[in-house]
Amino acid sequence: MAEEALFTSQQLCEYVTDLFRDRLPFNRLLGLQISQFDGEGVEVRLPWDDKLMGNPIQKILHGGVTASVLDTVGGLMAILHVVRDLREVSLEDFHRKLSKIGTIDMRIDYLRPGKGSEFIATASVIRKGSRVAVCRMELHNQDGEHIAFGTGTYMVG
Amino acid sequence: MAEEALFTSQQLCEYVTDLFRDRLPFNRLLGLQISQFDGEGVEVRLPWDDKLMGNPIQKILHGGVTASVLDTVGGLMAILHVVRDLREVSLEDFHRKLSKIGTIDMRIDYLRPGKGSEFIATASVIRKGSRVAVCRMELHNQDGEHIAFGTGTYMVG
Amino acid sequence: MAEEALFTSQQLCEYVTDLFRDRLPFNRLLGLQISQFDGEGVEVRLPWDDKLMGNPIQKILHGGVTASVLDTVGGLMAILHVVRDLREVSLEDFHRKLSKIGTIDMRIDYLRPGKGSEFIATASVIRKGSRVAVCRMELHNQDGEHIAFGTGTYMVG
Amino acid sequence: MAEEALFTSQQLCEYVTDLFRDRLPFNRLLGLQISQFDGEGVEVRLPWDDKLMGNPIQKILHGGVTASVLDTVGGLMAILHVVRDLREVSLEDFHRKLSKIGTIDMRIDYLRPGKGSEFIATASVIRKGSRVAVCRMELHNQDGEHIAFGTGTYMVG
Numbered sequence: 018m019a020e021e022a023l024f025t026s027q028q029l030c031e032y033v034t035d036l037f038r039d040r041l042p043f044n045r046l047l048g049l050q051i052s053q054f055d056g057e058g059v060e061v062r063l064p065w066d067d068k069l070m071g072n073p074i075q076k077i078l079h080g081g082v083t084a085s086v087l088d089t090v091g092g093l094m095a096i097l098h099v100v101r102d103l104r105e106v107s108l109e110d111f112h113r114k115l116s117k118i119g120t121i122d123m124r125i126d127y128l129r130p131g132k133g134s135e136f137i138a139t140a141s142v143i144r145k146g147s148r149v150a151v152c153r154m155e156l157h158n159q160d161g162e163h164i165a166f167g168t169g170t171y172m173v174g
Numbered sequence: 175m176a177e178e179a180l181f182t183s184q185q186l187c188e189y190v191t192d193l194f195r196d197r198l199p200f201n202r203l204l205g206l207q208i209s210q211f212d213g214e215g216v217e218v219r220l221p222w223d224d225k226l227m228g229n230p231i232q233k234i235l236h237g238g239v240t241a242s243v244l245d246t247v248g249g250l251m252a253i254l255h256v257v258r259d260l261r262e263v264s265l266e267d268f269h270r271k272l273s274k275i276g277t278i279d280m281r282i283d284y285l286r287p288g289k290g291s292e293f294i295a296t297a298s299v300i301r302k303g304s305r306v307a308v309c310r311m312e313l314h315n316q317d318g319e320h321i322a323f324g325t326g327t328y329m330v331g
Numbered sequence: 332m333a334e335e336a337l338f339t340s341q342q343l344c345e346y347v348t349d350l351f352r353d354r355l356p357f358n359r360l361l362g363l364q365i366s367q368f369d370g371e372g373v374e375v376r377l378p379w380d381d382k383l384m385g386n387p388i389q390k391i392l393h394g395g396v397t398a399s400v401l402d403t404v405g406g407l408m409a410i411l412h413v414v415r416d417l418r419e420v421s422l423e424d425f426h427r428k429l430s431k432i433g434t435i436d437m438r439i440d441y442l443r444p445g446k447g448s449e450f451i452a453t454a455s456v457i458r459k460g461s462r463v464a465v466c467r468m469e470l471h472n473q474d475g476e477h478i479a480f481g482t483g484t485y486m487v488g
Numbered sequence: 489m490a491e492e493a494l495f496t497s498q499q500l501c502e503y504v505t506d507l508f509r510d511r512l513p514f515n516r517l518l519g520l521q522i523s524q525f526d527g528e529g530v531e532v533r534l535p536w537d538d539k540l541m542g543n544p545i546q547k548i549l550h551g552g553v554t555a556s557v558l559d560t561v562g563g564l565m566a567i568l569h570v571v572r573d574l575r576e577v578s579l580e581d582f583h584r585k586l587s588k589i590g591t592i593d594m595r596i597d598y599l600r601p602g603k604g605s606e607f608i609a610t611a612s613v614i615r616k617g618s619r620v621a622v623c624r625m626e627l628h629n630q631d632g633e634h635i636a637f638g639t640g641t642y643m644v645g
Contacts, residue, residue: 042227043236046203070199079200080245080277085238092237120237121620122593122641124281124438126465126482128458143480144442148619149592149643151440153480166457166467168440168482170593170641172620278463279436279484281595283622283639285615300637301599305462306435306486308597310637323614323624325597325639327436327484329463356541357550360517384513393514394563394591395556402551426545434551438595
């Protein structure tokens with residue numbers, strides 16, 4: 018793609034999805050998949066893998082895996098918050114915007130042991146700002162059991 | 175070791191260190207090492223590895239890695255808080271105590287991009303209780319740059 | 332009431348409502364009112380008063396007032412969580428239970444300036460334990476505008 | 489003072505101290521005093537008063553009072569962080585800067601019951617940014633007992 022080309026919101030969503038899948042080593046290591054990233058919202062999925070265990074006796078997710086998934090889905094939501102407002106933008110300008118996005122702080126509430134065959138994370142924006150956005154995130158397993166809540170404050174501009 | 179044998183605090187520290195090194199898949203995946211776990215305190219080290227990147231352009235740690243390291247060192251500090259008070263205990267009783275320890279909630283403050291060749295995490299207990307302990311954690315790189323703060327509330331009894 | 336008498340859940344709810352109204356000086360200073368405290372849930376109301384201003388230019392609530400209301404409604408929810416499980420209990424036993432309830436930690440997310448003629452706070456329990464409960468709290472104004480979120484971890488036993 | 493006059497950092501510190509003392513109704517209601525606000529740092533003091541009780545049986549501070557003091561000292565630290573960088577500024581420009589400063593989120597860790605005859609709150613900046621600053625706050629009583637920790641994320645520009 019020529020850097021000079023202008024992208025719509027929808028094209029940027031596809032671009033971010035590709036970037037996330039191909040270019041983020043730690044997400045690949047975890048096995049994280051973006052199952053949704055469009056105008057409607059964000060969803061990330063994580064299939065169970067023994068390597069993600071934090072407690073071999075109880076066979077549950079490491080608390081850091083839960084935090085990683087929640088930070089990822091919250092960060093994607095923050096990116097979506099920015100993308101939604103863009104009409105036509107060059108890739109160069111979008112990269113500049115992306116480079117400003119980062120987590121300032123995050124709280125995780127661990128509600129239940131992380132048991133399941135697949136985990137599904139979603140997010141919404143609770144404070145919409147041009148410089149800072151705050152997101153709430155949730156992690157459920159395949160049976161709808163609520164594993165954890167997250168709250169993240171993200172720099173967005 | 176016979177399950178009936180009674181262990182001292184120091185022996186339990188060695189036992190936890192072995193357990194952590196040999197039995198926790200996700201810590202091995204990250205490359206986390208316990209560099210200290212004794213009466214004096216806790217320290218965890220993480221050598222840089224490209225697979226831990228969250229952002230390939232800036233070559234920095236994924237925020238979830240930072241959270242994982244901080245939750246691990248905080249959880250170890252919570253275990254140490256429990257171990258310190260034990261005089262002589264059977265392995266069976268100790269396992270029962272260990273199984274009650276878990277993270278209730280955690281806050282991470284991301285202070286600087288996670289750049290470095292090695293990361294060092296430490297923790298201290300700020301609220302000492304028989305049921306709940308609260309820990310503060312810090313992550314620095316090999317040059318002493320402060321990458322992140324953590325605050326974790328742990329169930330301990 | 333004779334201390335020896337046994338109380339039902341409903342009677343304890345009335346008792347707590349009276350206690351809160353008559354015996355908590357700081358809540359009276361703020362003007363906080365319990366508008367609901369029963370099997371269905373908890374609601375606290377705060378009419379605007381100029382003395383609650385944190386910023387005279389913008390005429391908005393002091394962030395500490397928002398925190399106070401959210402901690403109060405979260406603490407009441409934690410009490411309700413305990414009361415719900417009690418069948419018949421003496422006042423002495425109930426006081427012993429009450430004395431163990433306290434806030435361990437709390438996060439407030441300030442979403443909008445605290446403007447309004449009246450503020451309404453609600454809460455729900457997201458982690459139900461016999462020793463620790465975690466609550467989520469919300470503060471809206473009379474027009475339904477969402478002012479703040481809270482998340483509180485409470486010792487309950 | 490003429491609005492056109494230019495102020496130094498030190499003059500702005502005095503101005504903020506006066507503003508805080510004379511113009512913030514809720515701080516007056518609590519009895520909060522700025523005991524330090526200069527290039528060296530920030531300190532806020534709160535003498536015990538029965539009206540601040542959250543629990544008449546144990547005679548301890550309401551958790552909302554603790555939150556109010558910590559948010560106040562953290563907010564003052566955020567202002568100081570801005571003021572320190574200002575060389576010469578008109579009052580009008582300073583008011584514009586002040587109006588942008590606000591709490592985004594805050595975590596309180598309650599370490600001990602709030603008992604004492606006087607409470608002393610201090611703060612430091614742990615993340616220094618031009619748009620967002622993160623502060624850590626502490627509350628001690630007159631005997632140096634540590635009552636609570638706070639962590640606050642503040643919009644500053």
